[in-house]
Amino acid sequence: MKKRLKILLPCIAILLLLATALVLLGRLVEPKYLTEQKEGGLVRDYYKETSSHDVLFVGDCEVYENFTPATLYRDYGITSYIRGSAQQLVWQSYYLLEEMLKTETPKVVVYNVLALKYGEPQNEAYNRMTLDGMKNSLTKWRAVLASMTDEESFASYVLPLLRFHDRFGQLKGEDLTAIFDRPTVSYKGYLMQTGVEGGVSDREGIPLTDYTLPERSMEYLEKMRLTCEEHGVELILIKSPTNHWKYYWYDEWDEQVKDYAASHGLTYYNFIPLCEEIGIDWNTDTYDKGAHLNVYGAEKLTVYFGKLLQETHNFDDRREDETIKTEWNALVDAYQAAKGKEK
Amino acid sequence: MEKLLEILSSLHPEVDFASCGDLIEEGILDSLDIVTLITEINNAFDVQIPAEEVIPENFESAAAIWALIQKLDEE
Amino acid sequence: MQVSSAIFVLFLALTILLYYLLPKKWQWGLLLVASYCFYLSQGVQYIGFLLYTTVVTFVTGILLSRRAEREDAFVEAHRGDWNKEERKAFRAKEKKARFRILLAGLILGFGLLAVLKYTAFAATTVQSVLSWFGDAKIKIPSLLLPLGLSFYTFQSMGYLIDLYRKKSKAEKNFFKFALFVSFFPQIIQGPISRFGDLSEQLTKPHAFSRDDFCAGLFRVAYGFFKKLVVADTAMIGVRYLYAHTDTMRGVYVVLLIFLYSAEIYGDFTGGIDITLGVARMMGIRLAENFNRPFSSQSVKEYWRRWHITMGTWFTDYVFYPLSVSNGMQKFSTWSRKHLGNAVGKRLPVYFATIVTWFLTGLWHGAGWNFIVWGLLNCFAILFSQELMPLWNAFGKHFAKLSASKFFYCFRAARTFLLMGLFRSLDVYKDVPLTFSLWSSMVTRWNWGELFSASGLTSFGMSTWQIGVMLFGVLCIVIATNLGKKTPLWDRLATKPVLCVSLVACLVILILTLGSYGIGYDAADFIYGQF
Amino acid sequence: MKQHLLKSIVLCLALCLLLPAAVSCQGEPPHEPQANEEDYFSIGKIRFAVGQVVTEETLAPLGAQTREPEEAPNCAFDGKGKLYSFSGFEIETYVKNGLTYFYGVYFLDDSISTEKGITIGSTKDEVIAAYGQANDAKEGSLTYHRKGMDLVFFFRDDRVTRIHYLFTVS
Known part of the structure; x- marks a missing residue:
C-alpha cells in the first residue's frame, strides 16, 4: 500500500498543479476589457462593491449608458448600481439579478425591456463579455447553458484558456499587470460616453412580419418578476428613450409590455414619449445619432427618474449615512471631474 | 533436389546454391527472382506455392525451398 | 464527436474507467458498446453500412471455415484408402469451392466500398470521356461515405482471405466479431489489423497494468500534441496556399511540400498515436503504423515505414x-521465352507492382489525383529498382562517402522531398494544375519574395503560428531521436511520476x-474521410 | 474457372491503366459551378450573390443615392452597419470581422421589381403564381425561405405594400 501511495500522491499533486496552471493561463490570455471595449468589464465591476444598494438596474446598453448612479446619490441620496452589459439577454439579466439578490435586497429593481425582442442566443462575442465577468457559481453555469450559441462549448467557459489561447501571440501590457486585480471601468456600472453626435432622424423602424415578443423572453421576464416578489422587491419596467430607426421600439411591442405590466400590477415607464418633458435634445444629448444618450442626456434622464422614484417611494436619504458617505462622495467627485473635463 | 539446384543455377549461374545459406539476406534472390523461381517450381514439381508461403524463411536456402516443396507435396 | 474534442476525451476516460471497474468477462462487451456509441456519434446514418459489412463478412467467414473443417475431416477419414x-x-x-465462397464475400464487401466511394468518381470520369464527343449530361450521384469505410472494409476482407x-x-x-470490425479507436483511421493478432487480445480479460496505462496515456497526449500543435497549425498555411494557387507559385510550392508534410505527419501519426495509446491503456497492442518514415533512404523503404499496415495489406x-x-x-513463362530472360523476369513483377499501386492510389481517394499519385510512387520504386546496380557500383567505388552520415542525410532528404512532391497532389x-505548379518551382524564381520581411506572413500564417509549428516540429524531432532504440512511451512506462x-x-x-x-x-482527421 | 476469372480481372485493370494517361493530361472534367438561381437575388436588372461582401463598387451600378447613408451603431463594436437610400429602394448592411455584408433590401415603390417581375402593387395571387406557396403565410405577409435569405411580401387588401430581402447573419 505504501509503495502505491508513493506514486499516487505525487501524481495527484501534479494534476492539481496542472489545474491551477490552466486556470492561471486562462486569466492571462482572457481579454481584460480595460482600455478598449470596456463593456466587457461591467459585469465584474459589481464584485468590487462593499455596501448594498436601494435600486438595482439590469439590462443592456440602454441602462448602463442612459442612467448614472452618481446623479441619483448626489441629487436624491438614493444608492443604486447598474448591472448591465452589451446586448444583455433576458435570461442573463434574470441570472445576474438572482446572483445579486443572494447578497443584498434592494427596494427597487429596474429592467429595460428592449432585450425582450431576442428569443434565442444571439452572438458569441456579447455572450463572452457578459458571462466571463461572472464569478464561478451554479447561477453562472445555468446562465452559460441558457446563452450558448451552437458554435460555443461549455468547456471554454469553465476554462477561458480553451477559447482565448490564440491571444497568446498578441498579449498587451494590461494582460500582464491585470491578471488578478482588475480596476473598475465604470461609475457603479455607468459607462460614461462624453461624445456628442446629434441628429434628428425622421425615419420609422423597418416593418416586421411578426411583432409578438418571443415566448422565451416573456418566460424569463416572469421568472424575474417572481424572484423580485419572493424577495419583497418592487420590479419597475422601463423603456429607455431612443430616437434611431435601428433601435426602434414598435408600438405593438409597447402594447404587449403594457398589458403584461398591467396584468401583474407592475409600473412601466416608456420614456420615449416623455423626451420633451425630460428635456432631452437629440442634437446634443446623444453620441451616436440617437441610439444611446451621452453623459448629458443620461444626467437629465436620471434627474427625471430620480424625481419619479422619490414621489412613488420613500427612500432614506443616504447622503447622511456615515458608513457609505465617503465612498459615494468620492464616486460623485470622480464622476463630476470626468464629466466636467469634457465640457 | 537436383532439379531444384538446376533451376536455381539457371537464374544465377555464378552462385553455388548447394552451400550458400542466406540467399535473401545476401540479396542474391530479389523479388524478381522469387517470382520467376516460383513459376519454375510450380511447373517442375506440380505444386502450388500459395502467396502466404512467400516469406523469407522459406527461401533462405536451397534446403529451405526443398522443405517447402516437400510440405506442399505431402499436404 | 470529433476525435480532437473535449467530449471525446471524456468519452475515453469514462470507457477506460468502466473497463477496469467492470467484471473481467464483460470487458469486451463494454468495448463493443463503446465502439458502437462512438460510431453512432459520427452519424446515425452510417451504422447501417457498418452492420452490413460485419454481417456479410461474419456469414462468409463461417461458411469458409466450416467448409475447410469438413474438408480436413474428410481427408482425415480417408487417410488410409x-x-x-x-x-x-x-x-x-475443395479449394475451388472455397474460392467461390470467398469471391462472393469479397464482391459483397468491396462492392459496398466501390458503390459508395467510386460511383460518383466513375460517373464524372465517364461524363468527361463522353464530353469529348459532344455534350453529355449524366446525373452524378452524391452518396453517403461512411467514416472509416475503407479501413474496416479492408480489415474485414483481409479476415476472409486469411480464412x-x-x-x-x-x-x-457474432458480437466478438463485430468488436473486431468496429473497435472504436481504430475504425476511423486504422491501423488495419489482422484477425489473428487482434481478435484474441480484444476478448481476453485485461487486468489493470500501471505500465501499460502510463505508456498509453503519454502516447495519447503526444498524439494530441502532434495533431493540435503541429498538424492543425500547418494546415492554416496549407489551406491558404491551396486557396491562392494563382499567386502562390514558385518557392511557395516548395513551402507547401514542407508544410503539408508537417501537417500530414502530425495528423496521421498523431491520430495513430492516440489510437494505439488508447488501446495500450486497455492493455491491447495494435500494429504499429509508422517507424520514423522521414529517415528512409529510398521510396521502397519509405513505404515500409509509412502506413505500414496498409503497405503489408496490399503486399499480402x-x-x-x-x-x-x-x-x-503463364505470362512470365511466355514473356521469358519470347522477350528473353532479362525483360521476361521483370515484366510480371512490374505489372503486379503497377496494379498494386493503382489500387493503393484508388484506395486513398476517388480521384485522378490519387491514382496519378499512386502510379508516380510505383514508377519511383521501379525506377530505383532499375538503378540498383548503379547504386551498388557507386557504393563500391566511393565506399567511404556512401557510408558517411552526409550521404545518409542526403538520401533521406531526397526521399522526403520526392514523397512531399507527390503528396502535394493530395x-x-x-x-494538370499540380504539374504546372511543379514546373513553376523551377521556372518562377521568387525565393527572395518568401524570405523578405513581409514574405513570412504572406502565406496566411502569423509569425506566432509559424513559431508554434516550428517549436512543435522540433519537439517531434527530439522525441523521435530519444525514442530511436526504445520508444519514449515504453521508457516512461516504468516511471509513472515522470510520465x-x-x-x-x-x-x-x-x-x-x-x-x-x-x-x-x-x-477532422485527414484520414477520417476515408 | 479460376484462371479465367483472374485473367479477366487482370485484363480490365490493365484497361484502367490506359485511362488515366488519357484523362489526366486533358484535366478534370470541366464542370462549371451550375448557377442555381437560389444563390442569387436581383434588384431590378442587377444581380448579386447571396452572402457576398459589399463594397462601394458593388453598389455603384444601382445608381445615385438619394441621401447620405445613415449609420447603425451596435452596443460594443465599432463596425457600424449602414442604410443606403436609392430611388425606389433602400439597402442595409452590417459589418462582421471588418467586412461588410448585405443585411436587408427594402423596396419602397413600384419602380423596382424582383427577378420574377413582382412589384409593389402586385396582387397576392400574382405573388403566389410567381413564387408558389409561401413557407410562412401570415395575415399581413408572405415569407419565402431561400438559401441564406428570406423573401418577404407585405400586403394590405391583397395588394403588395412592401417587399423585403432579409439576409441571415452568418
Whole structure:
C-alpha cells in the first residue's frame, strides 16, 4: 500500500498543479476589457462593491449608458448600481439579478425591456463579455447553458484558456499587470460616453412580419418578476428613450409590455414619449445619432427618474449615512471631474 | 533436389546454391527472382506455392525451398 | 464527436474507467458498446453500412471455415484408402469451392466500398470521356461515405482471405466479431489489423497494468500534441496556399511540400498515436503504423515505414497473390521465352507492382489525383529498382562517402522531398494544375519574395503560428531521436511520476499553443474521410 | 474457372491503366459551378450573390443615392452597419470581422421589381403564381425561405405594400 501511495500522491499533486496552471493561463490570455471595449468589464465591476444598494438596474446598453448612479446619490441620496452589459439577454439579466439578490435586497429593481425582442442566443462575442465577468457559481453555469450559441462549448467557459489561447501571440501590457486585480471601468456600472453626435432622424423602424415578443423572453421576464416578489422587491419596467430607426421600439411591442405590466400590477415607464418633458435634445444629448444618450442626456434622464422614484417611494436619504458617505462622495467627485473635463 | 539446384543455377549461374545459406539476406534472390523461381517450381514439381508461403524463411536456402516443396507435396 | 474534442476525451476516460471497474468477462462487451456509441456519434446514418459489412463478412467467414473443417475431416477419414493423387484432386476441388465462397464475400464487401466511394468518381470520369464527343449530361450521384469505410472494409476482407488461406479459424460469436470490425479507436483511421493478432487480445480479460496505462496515456497526449500543435497549425498555411494557387507559385510550392508534410505527419501519426495509446491503456497492442518514415533512404523503404499496415495489406493480399497466380506464371513463362530472360523476369513483377499501386492510389481517394499519385510512387520504386546496380557500383567505388552520415542525410532528404512532391497532389487535387505548379518551382524564381520581411506572413500564417509549428516540429524531432532504440512511451512506462508530469506539460502546451476551437474549427482527421 | 476469372480481372485493370494517361493530361472534367438561381437575388436588372461582401463598387451600378447613408451603431463594436437610400429602394448592411455584408433590401415603390417581375402593387395571387406557396403565410405577409435569405411580401387588401430581402447573419 505504501509503495502505491508513493506514486499516487505525487501524481495527484501534479494534476492539481496542472489545474491551477490552466486556470492561471486562462486569466492571462482572457481579454481584460480595460482600455478598449470596456463593456466587457461591467459585469465584474459589481464584485468590487462593499455596501448594498436601494435600486438595482439590469439590462443592456440602454441602462448602463442612459442612467448614472452618481446623479441619483448626489441629487436624491438614493444608492443604486447598474448591472448591465452589451446586448444583455433576458435570461442573463434574470441570472445576474438572482446572483445579486443572494447578497443584498434592494427596494427597487429596474429592467429595460428592449432585450425582450431576442428569443434565442444571439452572438458569441456579447455572450463572452457578459458571462466571463461572472464569478464561478451554479447561477453562472445555468446562465452559460441558457446563452450558448451552437458554435460555443461549455468547456471554454469553465476554462477561458480553451477559447482565448490564440491571444497568446498578441498579449498587451494590461494582460500582464491585470491578471488578478482588475480596476473598475465604470461609475457603479455607468459607462460614461462624453461624445456628442446629434441628429434628428425622421425615419420609422423597418416593418416586421411578426411583432409578438418571443415566448422565451416573456418566460424569463416572469421568472424575474417572481424572484423580485419572493424577495419583497418592487420590479419597475422601463423603456429607455431612443430616437434611431435601428433601435426602434414598435408600438405593438409597447402594447404587449403594457398589458403584461398591467396584468401583474407592475409600473412601466416608456420614456420615449416623455423626451420633451425630460428635456432631452437629440442634437446634443446623444453620441451616436440617437441610439444611446451621452453623459448629458443620461444626467437629465436620471434627474427625471430620480424625481419619479422619490414621489412613488420613500427612500432614506443616504447622503447622511456615515458608513457609505465617503465612498459615494468620492464616486460623485470622480464622476463630476470626468464629466466636467469634457465640457 | 537436383532439379531444384538446376533451376536455381539457371537464374544465377555464378552462385553455388548447394552451400550458400542466406540467399535473401545476401540479396542474391530479389523479388524478381522469387517470382520467376516460383513459376519454375510450380511447373517442375506440380505444386502450388500459395502467396502466404512467400516469406523469407522459406527461401533462405536451397534446403529451405526443398522443405517447402516437400510440405506442399505431402499436404 | 470529433476525435480532437473535449467530449471525446471524456468519452475515453469514462470507457477506460468502466473497463477496469467492470467484471473481467464483460470487458469486451463494454468495448463493443463503446465502439458502437462512438460510431453512432459520427452519424446515425452510417451504422447501417457498418452492420452490413460485419454481417456479410461474419456469414462468409463461417461458411469458409466450416467448409475447410469438413474438408480436413474428410481427408482425415480417408487417410488410409486415398493415395496422394486422389487427395490432391480432392483438395483442389475443395479449394475451388472455397474460392467461390470467398469471391462472393469479397464482391459483397468491396462492392459496398466501390458503390459508395467510386460511383460518383466513375460517373464524372465517364461524363468527361463522353464530353469529348459532344455534350453529355449524366446525373452524378452524391452518396453517403461512411467514416472509416475503407479501413474496416479492408480489415474485414483481409479476415476472409486469411480464412480462405486457413491461416486462422472463423469467429463463431457474432458480437466478438463485430468488436473486431468496429473497435472504436481504430475504425476511423486504422491501423488495419489482422484477425489473428487482434481478435484474441480484444476478448481476453485485461487486468489493470500501471505500465501499460502510463505508456498509453503519454502516447495519447503526444498524439494530441502532434495533431493540435503541429498538424492543425500547418494546415492554416496549407489551406491558404491551396486557396491562392494563382499567386502562390514558385518557392511557395516548395513551402507547401514542407508544410503539408508537417501537417500530414502530425495528423496521421498523431491520430495513430492516440489510437494505439488508447488501446495500450486497455492493455491491447495494435500494429504499429509508422517507424520514423522521414529517415528512409529510398521510396521502397519509405513505404515500409509509412502506413505500414496498409503497405503489408496490399503486399499480402494483392501483390503476392497476383504475382504468384497461374495467369501471371503463364505470362512470365511466355514473356521469358519470347522477350528473353532479362525483360521476361521483370515484366510480371512490374505489372503486379503497377496494379498494386493503382489500387493503393484508388484506395486513398476517388480521384485522378490519387491514382496519378499512386502510379508516380510505383514508377519511383521501379525506377530505383532499375538503378540498383548503379547504386551498388557507386557504393563500391566511393565506399567511404556512401557510408558517411552526409550521404545518409542526403538520401533521406531526397526521399522526403520526392514523397512531399507527390503528396502535394493530395492538396492541389487537379492534376494538370499540380504539374504546372511543379514546373513553376523551377521556372518562377521568387525565393527572395518568401524570405523578405513581409514574405513570412504572406502565406496566411502569423509569425506566432509559424513559431508554434516550428517549436512543435522540433519537439517531434527530439522525441523521435530519444525514442530511436526504445520508444519514449515504453521508457516512461516504468516511471509513472515522470510520465504524469510530462503528460501535464504536454496538456499545457496543447491547450496554449494548439490550433483548435472557434478560431480554427479543428479539422477532422485527414484520414477520417476515408 | 479460376484462371479465367483472374485473367479477366487482370485484363480490365490493365484497361484502367490506359485511362488515366488519357484523362489526366486533358484535366478534370470541366464542370462549371451550375448557377442555381437560389444563390442569387436581383434588384431590378442587377444581380448579386447571396452572402457576398459589399463594397462601394458593388453598389455603384444601382445608381445615385438619394441621401447620405445613415449609420447603425451596435452596443460594443465599432463596425457600424449602414442604410443606403436609392430611388425606389433602400439597402442595409452590417459589418462582421471588418467586412461588410448585405443585411436587408427594402423596396419602397413600384419602380423596382424582383427577378420574377413582382412589384409593389402586385396582387397576392400574382405573388403566389410567381413564387408558389409561401413557407410562412401570415395575415399581413408572405415569407419565402431561400438559401441564406428570406423573401418577404407585405400586403394590405391583397395588394403588395412592401417587399423585403432579409439576409441571415452568418
